Every structure is written in C-alpha cells, then in structure tokens.
Amino acid sequence: MASHIDSLERKGEDEDDNDVKDNADEENPEADKDAADADDHREEGEYLLGDDGTTAEELHEGLLIKDGDENSKHFARHFSHGYHLTEGKLNHGMEDYIFAQHKKLNGYDLGLYAIFDGHSGHDVAKYLQSHLFENILNEPSFWEKPVHAVKKACKATDNEILENIADSRGGSTAVAAILIDGVKLLVANVGDSRAISCKNGIAKPITVDHEPEKEKDLVESRGGCVFTRPGDIPRVDGQLAMTRAFGDGKLKEHITSEPDVMIRKIDDDTDFIILASDGLWKVMTNQDACDCIKDDVDDAKKAAKKLVEEAKSLGSYDDISCIVVTF
Numbered sequence: 001m002a003s004h005i006d007s008l009e010r011k012g013e014d015e016d017d018n019d020v021k022d023n024a025d026e027e028n029p030e031a032d033k034d035a036a037d038a039d040d041h042r043e044e045g046e047y048l049l050g051d052d053g054t055t056a057e058e059l060h061e062g063l064l065i066k067d068g069d070e071n072s073k074h075f076a077r078h079f080s081h082g083y084h085l086t087e088g089k090l091n092h093g094m095e096d097y098i099f100a101q102h103k104k105l106n107g108y109d110l111g112l113y114a115i116f117d118g119h120s121g122h123d124v125a126k127y128l129q130s131h132l133f134e135n136i137l138n139e140p141s142f143w144e145k146p147v148h149a150v151k152k153a154c155k156a157t158d159n160e161i162l163e164n165i166a167d168s169r170g171g172s173t174a175v176a177a178i179l180i181d182g183v184k185l186l187v188a189n190v191g192d193s194r195a196i197s198c199k200n201g202i203a204k205p206i207t208v209d210h211e212p213e214k215e216k217d218l219v220e221s222r223g224g225c226v227f228t229r230p231g232d233i234p235r236v237d238g239q240l241a242m243t244r245a246f247g248d249g250k251l252k253e254h255i256t257s258e259p260d261v262m263i264r265k266i267d268d269d270t271d272f273i274i275l276a277s278d279g280l281w282k283v284m285t286n287q288d289a290c291d292c293i294k295d296d297v298d299d300a301k302k303a304a305k306k307l308v309e310e311a312k313s314l315g316s317y318d319d320i321s322c323i324v325v326t327f
Contacts, residue, residue, distance in 0.1 A: 077182030082301030224254025
C-alpha cells in the first residue's frame, strides 16, 4: 500500500501516484484532561456546526469513536483521491510536499491528505510529510478529544522541527485532512494553503488563510508587527506573508504553529474536496476551482492535474500542489 513520495519535491510535473508511506512511533503521554476538555468544548462551538442544523453535541458525539461502531458502517461512503504538482518559476527549487494515503485504522477507512508548502527551503515541509500524521494519530486522546490532540501534535511537531530540522528561517504551511469512512472530515490548517469543498456545484470554504492583515492583533499581541514594504504585500515583521507556520524560529515569538481545526460531516451533496497550496489560490477563487473540475469528478487524478495546469495558464509563478478527493 505504501509508496513513498519523497521525490515529489524535486520533480516538476509528477506521476499521480496515490499512496505515501505509513509512519508509526511511540505514543506521547496523555494531555491534561481539563485542558483537553476546554480545547474541545471551545472548538465544538466554533467549528463543528454543519449546514444541516445538527447540534455541536450531536455531531461531536458521533464523530470519532475509538472502537468500531457497527451501526456507523451503514453510512460509509466510497471516496478516492488524486494529486498533481509542479515546480514554479522562482528558481528556489521545489518546496511543496504532498501526503495522500488510504489507511485502515480501528475498523475505519481513513483518507489522509495534506499539502505542505515550504518557504526558505524544503526541509520543514519534508519533515512534516514524514511525521505530522504519525504524531497526530499517535496521540492517545485523538479519538475522544480530536481537537486538543491535533493541536498538541502540531505543537510537538513544531518543537521537533525547531530543535532538530530548521534554521532560523526555514518554515512551512500545512493543511491536513483526515477523512473517516467518507462521511466525517477533520481538517487542521496552519498558514495559507487552503481546503474547500464543492456542494451541489457551489464552493464552500473549509479553512481560512492565516494572513497578516487578518491576524494583525495576534501578531501584535505577541510583540510583533505587520507592515508592507513598497510594492510588496503585508508581512509579519516585514518578512513572513503568513501569521502561522511550522518552523521559522527567527519569528516564532511573533507567530504560532497552532492550527485552526475544523470538523464536519460530509453530506450526500458534497461533490468533492480540494486541498491546494497558495500557488493555485493566488490566481483562482474557490468557485473558479470548483467550476474548473466539476465535469471531471469521475477521475480525481485528472481533476487535480487540470487544476494545476489551469493555475499555470493563469500566470501562477509559484510552486503549485493540489489534491482532489471525490465521492
């Protein structure tokens, strides 16, 4: 099942293979229960409500169950994925990494998908590709307290990166999705890569980009500043074009690696999901992306490649990576 995609970061236009390697390591100790409860209750109120009137309590209780629930199996939905990526024209080498894999765990069929868009080098993105999902799924509280577990795993992963991988400049975004039986979705987002869904032909944002202007208060509360140099875009301390990232030790006091965590049901009217780096979103709106592939949902690989090629034709000069999950 597992075929490594370590070579992806070095290729311009790659084959659309489906699976990446599994990772398994020792579990981290249990987090403080009160902190876990506080995290998950806050996230329920903020993120868990769907479009169908389901209450936060109903959705959360039925979302992640450690032992297989036989009744839930009647609601499993087939899904598949494809990906494509291409190197940009900035002459810094390919810095995007992709993770895309199906995995059986605790009786569930998991789809594990992530885009890691590196900056100032590819080491952080490469490390995330190999370790982020491993760290998340190894959190003992993942099934009962997923929001707290994901945040804890992201913090631990960022600490590993700062201690062992990145110099003061290297960093990466991460938009990571865990799809459970094709009907339940958890998405964690750090930075300006993005995830959207398409429902009945209409684009629905899943994540919100962590841009300096949007999170200026966060940066300033940590002692940093946001300003724009002539001819440039707003940046944290005039350097980083996002407020959340893994790595970036030089700016860590002023930014964070804490993800937004979204959990929702995948309804029957969900056509597909797109995860992509900002090389795509700089030149396409959410609805543009949905419209581009709405007639190609029978072939996720073809759809992902079409999105990347469309972004290139629209003038994107950055690395572009894209995953499409179809139902």
